[in-house]
Amino acid sequence: MKKIILVTGATAGIGKATALHLHAAGHQVIATGRNEKALAELKAAGLQAIALDVTSQASIDAAKLEVDRLSSGHGLDVLVNNAGYGLFGPVEELSDADVRAQFDTNVFGLLAVTRAFVPAMRKRGSGRVINVSSVGGRMVFPLGGVYHATKFALEALTTALRMELHQFGIRVSVIEPGYIKTEFTSTTMSLLRKYVRDDSPYAAALQVGASAEEGLAGLAVGPESVARAIEHAATSRWPRARYVAPFYNAAGPWLMRLLPTWLTDWAFRRISGLNAAPRLVAPSSTEGAIASRAT
Numbered sequence: 001m002k003k004i005i006l007v008t009g010a011t012a013g014i015g016k017a018t019a020l021h022l023h024a025a026g027h028q029v030i031a032t033g034r035n036e037k038a039l040a041e042l043k044a045a046g047l048q049a050i051a052l053d054v055t056s057q058a059s060i061d062a063a064k065l066e067v068d069r070l071s072s073g074h075g076l077d078v079l080v081n082n083a084g085y086g087l088f089g090p091v092e093e094l095s096d097a098d099v100r101a102q103f104d105t106n107v108f109g110l111l112a113v114t115r116a117f118v119p120a121m122r123k124r125g126s127g128r129v130i131n132v133s134s135v136g137g138r139m140v141f142p143l144g145g146v147y148h149a150t151k152f153a154l155e156a157l158t159t160a161l162r163m164e165l166h167q168f169g170i171r172v173s174v175i176e177p178g179y180i181k182t183e184f185t186s187t188t189m190s191l192l193r194k195y196v197r198d199d200s201p202y203a204a205a206l207q208v209g210a211s212a213e214e215g216l217a218g219l220a221v222g223p224e225s226v227a228r229a230i231e232h233a234a235t236s237r238w239p240r241a242r243y244v245a246p247f248y249n250a251a252g253p254w255l256m257r258l259l260p261t262w263l264t265d266w267a268f269r270r271i272s273g274l275n276a277a278p279r280l281v282a283p284s285s286t287e288g289a290i291a292s293r294a295t
């Protein structure tokens with residue numbers, strides 16, 4: 001059955017692939033995003049396309065009015081919360097502004113968009129909410145603490161929403177992609193490079209992180225499997241609570257539960273350059289005072 005489906009962050013990567021896939025399957029797809037050129041291209045491909053910056057309440061309000069118009073007051077059958085990006089860097093060193101911006105998009109943006117579109121679903125007694133998390137919503141890589149924190153938060157919100165909205169006929173699923181070939185890595189790398197400094201106490205790990213793009217490229221697969229998982233969550237009579245895409249990435253969180261923490265910590269430290277010999281950075285007077293108190 002044809003559904004009215006809105007996808008956030010549909011101007012690139014997983015969101016774009018999903019919007020095009022669902023459109024090809026015959027659904028009324030409302031592709032949303034910030035990039036006007038990409039939105040125009042989606043419109044030219046036959047999709048409906050509207051501006052939506054998930055961090056702006058004014059933009060969300062305007063998009064809601066437009067959705068009411070495009071759906072003749074029906075509202076959405078399916079909301080796909082996909083917009084997001086990855087801020088990577090040492091937890092100690094990331095700026096407050098960057099951390100807040102990361103949470104604004106990946107968590108507060110998703111929450112605001114969900115709150116805008118769920119009421120119409122609840123009143124109708126039907127609907128689907130599909131949140132794009134990550135396998136990184138259940139396991140953590142060094143330098144990814146803040147990004148993973150947003151995805152762990154998203155997992156918690158999704159789990160609560162799944163139980164709270166069930167009574168109203170609304171089904172809620174989480175999608176956990178593995179490493180997917182999109183613009184994600186280049187955005188992450190350009191944010192990370194800001195923090196690469198020779199005098200950082202994390203310099204070795206930052207160097208490993210900043211030069212990881214080429215090595216990682218071979219591991220990434222196209223976004224089709226994620227688009228298919230989202231289609232299943234949107235249209236199946238029995239949508240699953242969780243989809244890992246591609247499926248074999250489920251091995252990651254599974255191994256993390258199975259193996260002892262000291263072993264997984266050691267392995268991640270080793271591949272991330274965190275086992276390197278400590279750098280001889282002259283301590284600041286405060287650090288020096290703390291160190292001498294500790295000995």
Ligand SMILES: NC(=O)c1ccc[n+]([C@@H]2O[C@H](COP(=O)([O-])OP(=O)(O)OC[C@H]3O[C@@H](n4cnc5c(N)ncnc54)[C@H](OP(=O)(O)O)[C@@H]3O)[C@@H](O)[C@H]2O)c1
Nearest residue numbers: 009011012013014034053054083084134179180182183184
């Ligand atoms: N690629 C992976 O390996 C991977 C793995 C696990 C999870 N994920 C998740 O998958 C989702 C999609 O990422 P992707 O891999 O497709 O990356 P991508 O190619 O960089 O696409 C991200 C999309 O989100 C949009 N976006 C960012 N901030 C936004 C905002 N404030 N308002 C509206 N749209 C915004 C971007 O639009 P602009 O072009 O305007 O920035 C872009 O369309 C993210 O939630 C990400 O965390 C990705």
